[in-house]
Amino acid sequence: MKRKILLTFPSELTDLPITYELIKKYDLMINILKASIGFNTEGTLLIELEGPEDNISAGIKLLTEKGIHVDMYHTRIQWSKEECVHCGACTAVCTSGALSMNMASWTLEFDEIRCLGCNLCVNSCPLRAIGSAS
Ligand code: SF4
Ligand code: SF4
CATH class of the missing domain: 3.30.70.260 (ACT domain)
Structure with a gap:
């Protein structure tokens, strides 16, 4: 585990x-x-x-x-794949690398294990596809 x-x-x-x-x-x-x-x-x-x-x-x-x-430590970030348009804007503020673009498929990937729960990505998403779960 x-x-x-x-x-x-x-x-x-x-x-x-x-x-x-x-x-x-x-x-x-x-x-x-x-x-x-x-x-x-x-x-x-x-x-x-x-x-x-x-x-x-x-x-x-x-x-x-x-x-x-x-x-x-529990990650309190929720990412809605359905609402996400994979623009990549949120990756610019994510210093831990939890949010990254898959350059082959040009899609956003979220690695919950790497997430530090800093919430910086929440306001960076124009579509509010990332939110704080707490
Ligand atoms: S909360 Fe912080 S570490 Fe987690 S995905 Fe958002 S910007 Fe990255
Ligand atoms: S900023 Fe929002 S819409 Fe753009 S890739 Fe990140 S979660 Fe998806």
């Missing part, structure tokens, strides 16, 4: 090798989607974990035991 989680570190924990531990101890695949870690400041890390459900649960437990705050 896959699970996307948002980690928030206090400043004293930003140098922990947590991805290494999750891989080594629980055999999890880690996909880092977004990182914001500064010197002596709180850090955030949006990651996707992939592996057996029990291993993911054990990994999340380890993180919380180390003092890292863990939020389950």
Whole structure:
């Protein structure tokens, strides 16, 4: 299974090798989607974990035991294929690559796993084919 989680570190924990531990101890695949870690400041890390459900649960437990705050992350963007005219305007604001144009078929593709939920695409669509689900 896959699970996307948002980690928030206090400043004293930003140098922990947590991805290494999750891989080594629980055999999890880690996909880092977004990182914001500064010197002596709180850090955030949006990651996707992939592996057996029990291993993911054990990994999340380890993180919380180390003092890292863990939020389950749910994409709240909905894309209406029926309303979309594949103009590509929304891809210009999507820095994560969740929205991209398939250049062979000239159609929009939405990769929910990569979506950061920033909502920047919502106002970029002239047809309102993308909306916030929350
Ligand atoms: S919410 Fe942000 S990351 Fe997600 S598809 Fe829209 S622009 Fe891309
Ligand atoms: S801006 Fe709207 S209509 Fe254009 S590709 Fe994106 S979702 Fe489709």
